[in-house]
Amino acid sequence: MATSVLEARGGCIIPKAGQRGYHIVYRDHQTNHCPGCGHTHWYIGRMMAECAFCATALPLESSSMVAGGQSVRIIRGPVFDSPEHAFAA
Numbered sequence: 001m002a003t004s005v006l007e008a009r010g011g012c013i014i015p016k017a018g019q020r021g022y023h024i025v026y027r028d029h030q031t032n033h034c035p036g037c038g039h040t041h042w043y044i045g046r047m048m049a050e051c052a053f054c055a056t057a058l059p060l061e062s063s064s065m066v067a068g069g070q071s072v073r074i075i076r077g078p079v080f081d082s083p084e085h086a087f088a089a
Helices: none
Strands: 042-044 048-051 057-059
Touching: none
Parallel strands: none
Antiparallel strands: 042 048, 048 057
């Protein structure tokens, strides 16, 4: 009996493509028919494409997805070069 999710999935968080089945995604440079209504008009965002007729949303094939979520990288640097600039106003 598996004691953790990793053991149950064979040591991998994301199952292999053959095990997880067919996933509908919006593909750039192809005619994408909506699985809900069959139309081909889409509103394209950063992570999802939404059908203009029935509002069915599909993930973009080219979006950066890591383990089911977006990978965000934040680099913080100094806001001001020197203390004099902090109080200049």
